[in-house]
Amino acid sequence: MTMTTSFLIAILILSVSTVQGADYDFPPAPSPGSTVQGGHYNDFPPGPSPSAQPNPKDFQNMKQFLAYLVIQRFKRTITYDPLNITGTWVGTSICDNDDINTYRGFFCDTPPNTTDLTVASIDFNGFHLGAPTLDGFINGFPDLALFHANSNNFGGTVPNLLGLQYLYELDFSNNKLSGLFPTNVVPLSGLAFLDLRFNFFQGPVPPPIFLIGYEALFLNNNFFNSSIPANLGSSPVEYLTFANNRFTGPIPVSICNTSSTLLEVLFLNNKLSGCLPYEIGYLRDITVFDAGLNKLTGHIPLSFGCLSNVQELNLAQNYLYGEVPEVVCQLARTGNLVNLSLSDNFFTALGANCWDLIHNNVLDVRWNCIPGLPHQRPLKECAWFLSLPKLCPLVPYMPCEANPGRQNTTCYNDWASHFDHNPPMPPLPPHASFNQLRKGKAN
Numbered sequence: 504m505t506m507t508t509s510f511l512i513a514i515l516i517l518s519v520s521t522v523q524g525a526d527y528d529f530p531p532a533p534s535p536g537s538t539v540q541g542g543h544y545n546d547f548p549p550g551p552s553p554s555a556q557p558n559p560k561d562f563q564n565m566k567q568f569l570a571y572l573v574i575q576r577f578k579r580t581i582t583y584d585p586l587n588i589t590g591t592w593v594g595t596s597i598c599d600n601d602d603i604n605t606y607r608g609f610f611c612d613t614p615p616n617t618t619d620l621t622v623a624s625i626d627f628n629g630f631h632l633g634a635p636t637l638d639g640f641i642n643g644f645p646d647l648a649l650f651h652a653n654s655n656n657f658g659g660t661v662p663n664l665l666g667l668q669y670l671y672e673l674d675f676s677n678n679k680l681s682g683l684f685p686t687n688v689v690p691l692s693g694l695a696f697l698d699l700r701f702n703f704f705q706g707p708v709p710p711p712i713f714l715i716g717y718e719a720l721f722l723n724n725n726f727f728n729s730s731i732p733a734n735l736g737s738s739p740v741e742y743l744t745f746a747n748n749r750f751t752g753p754i755p756v757s758i759c760n761t762s763s764t765l766l767e768v769l770f771l772n773n774k775l776s777g778c779l780p781y782e783i784g785y786l787r788d789i790t791v792f793d794a795g796l797n798k799l800t801g802h803i804p805l806s807f808g809c810l811s812n813v814q815e816l817n818l819a820q821n822y823l824y825g826e827v828p829e830v831v832c833q834l835a836r837t838g839n840l841v842n843l844s845l846s847d848n849f850f851t852a853l854g855a856n857c858w859d860l861i862h863n864n865v866l867d868v869r870w871n872c873i874p875g876l877p878h879q880r881p882l883k884e885c886a887w888f889l890s891l892p893k894l895c896p897l898v899p900y901m902p903c904e905a906n907p908g909r910q911n912t913t914c915y916n917d918w919a920s921h922f923d924h925n926p927p928m929p930p931l932p933p934h935a936s937f938n939q940l941r942k943g944k945a946n
């Protein structure tokens with residue numbers, strides 16, 4: 504085995520063991536105590552005094568000496584350390600990976616083309632460390648392959664990481680990072696996993712993010728406010744989350760081109776608009792599709808009946824209308840569908856086999872306009888919505904129809920040319936006004 508391969512394999516093992524715990528799920532909310540604002544300044548003894556400063560001879564190699572300097576400098580900026588992690592960042596044995604009480608969070612390996620053992624991954628998950636910035640720290644480890652910092656209190660912006668040629672997993676989730684999307688990670692072509700969840704990033708998301716070989720791209724719970732770049736379909740990831748931001752505009756029709764890779768996508772709670780694209784029906788492997796709480800409109804395209812692997816399909820709290828297609832409800836019998844959430848829309852009818860799903864608690868169609876069902880919208884709301892122009896056509900095309908069970912993977916663009924996917928929106932009132940109406944009715 505070459506050194507390069509063993510390096511990458513060792514990193515992969517560490518990576519798998521740390522990512523599994525997260526299960527591609529939301530990280531826990533920050534605990535109330537873990538705040539920097541409390542002014543919990545570190546009382547722990549600082550590193551060796553300048554006079555006791557070790558020199559390169561005390562270390563296994565020069566790389567470790569340089570890593571030592573970076574770690575000690577970072578240690579002096581730590582503002583919060585409830586688990587006394589930095590108490591273990593002492594001495595010259597940086598790479599004693601067997602001793603968990605030595606340099607906790609740092610793991611060493613031998614990078615390609617050298618025999619020097621050095622810091623190859625940093626895993627601070629759950630350490631609750633606070634520091635005003637990571638600049639000068641992460642980018643101080645030229646051989647770094649992994650940086651995991653879930654649930655800490657790191658602030659500032661993401662430093663320029665372009666010099667880190669081996670970096671392939673970057674997890675900043677649940678911190679206090681801010682600024683624009685860190686474009687300094689975009690050209691890191693080796694990066695497989697980027698997790699920015701639960702931070703304070705804002706502004707637009709640049710199109711090149713979808714050109715990179717990420718396994719997972721987690722952007723949820725930030726303040727991104729652009730449209731979702733039209734080249735979404737170029738993304739090779741399996742897990743994609745846009746949830747809980749301020750994204751606007753339509754779901755890009757190019758999503759069809761992710762059909763052989765995408766397993767879960769969360770658009771939940773943004774300001775997405777336009778017709779629900781029938782191209783979503785190409786996502787033959789998708790298990791979770793969640794576009795609830797947006798401003799999407801139109802019919803549910805019949806192509807959704809091709810989502811044979813989907814378990815959770817959430818389209819609740821949008822402006823969808825028409826009939827809930829029979830072919831979609833059928834997925835509960837012929838496919839894997841267990842949760843079809845369509846509440847708070849403007850559907851007016853249900854496909855014949857949809858009624859049973861209500862009784863089985865698979866289908867939620869409360870707060871729609873379906874005659875004969877309890878818990879529907881007031882007539883006034885339904886009449887108002889019915890009077891608006893409907894600009895999205897019902898697309899009957901089903902990519903799996905000719906070949907049932909085997910999804911057609913070639914994105915077929917003929918339908919796309921037939922209509923405008925993002926017609927101008929009718930003047931829809933915000934959801935709040937519906938609640939107002941409901942309250943008025945209840946009183």
Ligand SMILES: *[C@@H]1O[C@H](CO)[C@@H](O)[C@H](O)[C@H]1NC(C)=O
Pocket residue numbers: 547587589590591
């Ligand atoms: C932190 O850990 C170091 C090293 O184990 C120890 O010497 C020190 O007393 C600890 N500090 C606190 C406040 O527990």
Ligand SMILES: *[C@@H]1O[C@H](CO)[C@@H](O)[C@H](O)[C@H]1NC(C)=O
Pocket residue numbers: 615616
């Ligand atoms: C390692 O050395 C080989 C052969 O000299 C070279 O082709 C390769 O680019 C080097 N890799 C790195 C990461 O420096």
Ligand SMILES: *[C@@H]1O[C@H](CO)[C@@H](O)[C@H](O)[C@H]1NC(C)=O
Pocket residue numbers: 705706707728729
């Ligand atoms: C998006 O957010 C940025 C930064 O907060 C702001 O300057 C910009 O005006 C916002 N753009 C839109 C379209 O809301």
Ligand SMILES: *[C@@H]1O[C@H](CO)[C@@H](O)[C@H](O)[C@H]1NC(C)=O
Pocket residue numbers: 736756757758759760914916
């Ligand atoms: C999907 O990818 C193909 C080949 O890369 C491209 O020609 C096509 O335009 C893409 N479709 C969409 C809807 O973007």
Ligand SMILES: *[C@@H]1O[C@H](CO)[C@@H](O)[C@H](O)[C@H]1NC(C)=O
Pocket residue numbers: 795815817842843844864
């Ligand atoms: C179904 O999904 C909706 C939306 O994601 C969720 O709120 C609801 O709790 C789920 N229902 C069940 C029974 O899991």
Ligand SMILES: *[C@@H]1O[C@H](CO)[C@@H](O)[C@H](O)[C@H]1NC(C)=O
Pocket residue numbers: 905906911912913915
């Ligand atoms: C996929 O759909 C296209 C367009 O309808 C069709 O020409 C092609 O034969 C289909 N392929 C399969 C394998 O069904």
